[in-house]
Amino acid sequence: MFEKLENLKLKFEEELNDVNSNDELEKVRVEFLGKKGLVTEELKNLRNLSGEEKKNAGMKINQLKSYIEKAIVDYQKVLEEKEYQREIEKSERYDYSIPSIKEIGTLHPITIVQKQIEDKFKTMGFIIEDGLEIQTEYNNFEAVNIPENHPARDMQDTYYLENGQILKTHTSAAQNTIMKKYGAPKPGESLKVLFPGRCFRNENLDASHENTFFQLEGMMIGEDISISNLIYFMKVLLTEVFERDVKVRLRPGFFPFVEPGFELDINCEICGGSGCPTCKHSGWLELLPCGMIHPNVLSMGGIDPDKYTGFAFGLGLTRLAMMKYNIKDIRLFNSGNIKQLKQFIK
Numbered sequence: 123m124f125e126k127l128e129n130l131k132l133k134f135e136e137e138l139n140d141v142n143s144n145d146e147l148e149k150v151r152v153e154f155l156g157k158k159g160l161v162t163e164e165l166k167n168l169r170n171l172s173g174e175e176k177k178n179a180g181m182k183i184n185q186l187k188s189y190i191e192k193a194i195v196d197y198q199k200v201l202e203e204k205e206y207q208r209e210i211e212k213s214e215r216y217d218y219s220i221p222s223i224k225e226i227g228t229l230h231p232i233t234i235v236q237k238q239i240e241d242k243f244k245t246m247g248f249i250i251e252d253g254l255e256i257q258t259e260y261n262n263f264e265a266v267n268i269p270e271n272h273p274a275r276d277m278q279d280t281y282y283l284e285n286g287q288i289l290k291t292h293t294s295a296a297q298n299t300i301m302k303k304y305g306a307p308k309p310g311e312s313l314k315v316l317f318p319g320r321c322f323r324n325e326n327l328d329a330s331h332e333n334t335f336f337q338l339e340g341m342m343i344g345e346d347i348s349i350s351n352l353i354y355f356m357k358v359l360l361t362e363v364f365e366r367d368v369k370v371r372l373r374p375g376f377f378p379f380v381e382p383g384f385e386l387d388i389n390c391e392i393c394g395g396s397g398c399p400t401c402k403h404s405g406w407l408e409l410l411p412c413g414m415i416h417p418n419v420l421s422m423g424g425i426d427p428d429k430y431t432g433f434a435f436g437l438g439l440t441r442l443a444m445m446k447y448n449i450k451d452i453r454l455f456n457s458g459n460i461k462q463l464k465q466f467i468k
């Protein structure tokens with residue numbers, strides 16, 4: 123009797139070893155513990171025994187039954203583990219013969235236009251500088267002739283940091299630092315600097331307003347720099363970017379840091395001048411505010427306004443890129459929409 127039970131145990135262990143799925147495991151369970159299972163039959167046979175013998179045999183059979191029950195539960199976990207391993211192996215199987223997907227980065231449309239202008243201006247002797255994005259109120263406002271409480275500050279509301287500094291609202295914030303860094307030019311020479319940069323303003327977002335945008339500022343200071351120089355460089359700039367003649371108009375514009383000041387508008391390339399949301403239905407886009415540097419700004423920068431004059435322009439780089447590439451909504455630039463941004467590779 124006991125030998126028989128021992129053999130049943132061995133048989134069970136052997137069969138369990140070959141089990142590879144839950145279905146197979148269930149078959150083994152039924153074979154041993156089912157209604158007509160091998161162990162169940164042994165229990166039924168107990169009725170033919172009596173006394174001490176019955177008691178001992180019953181105990182042994184029940185021990186075997188518990189052993190098998192536990193082994194089955196444990197083996198379920200082994201099966202789960204095996205299944206998991208199979209999944210991992212599957213996912214780690216690479217086919218090295220499949221060509222890889224090449225996601226090559228491209229320059230951002232704004233960077234393309236910026237580089238194009240920089241390259242052109244470098245050939246004309248301009249130095250490239252980049253101003254800080256976090257600025258003092260002094261550099262951003264006072265140093266460009268916008269004292270505290272001046273209404274011009276209203277139009278350039280921005281983000282104030284806890285330490286009192288601000289995110290610069292225009293590239294003009296670097297004028298003072300640059301003037302101090304290079305000083306007045308030598309006799310017969312001029313100081314020519316181009317300084318592009320990211321600017322920030324508290325704006326209500328729409329198709330043509332963003333809280334983060336790019337400008338590209340230029341400045342030329344010398345002993346007899348005039349409006350003719352200004353107009354010449356503006357023309358060079360626009361011809362370079364659009365690679366053709368662009369319709370422009372010059373009208374007086376007010377900026378506290380230039381005198382006289384101008385607004386150079388370009389014909390809206392999106393609607394061709396008939397009016398659309400991008401140009402606020404005017405057919406023109408303000409693109410190139412400019413003017414002759416205000417004497418106060420020169421003297422705050424340590425340059426004698428009685429001896430030197432200069433011009434400055436603050437190109438809306440983001441707007442220019444919109445015109446050049448016919449992008450209707452300014453929000454695309456910061457959208458991270460790679461599919462759209464990628465199209466502008468030059």
Ligand code: PHE
Nearest residue numbers: 292294377411412434435436
């Ligand atoms: N800083 C001015 C602005 O952002 C633009 C500007 C620059 C105007 C230089 C004139 C000269 O509005």
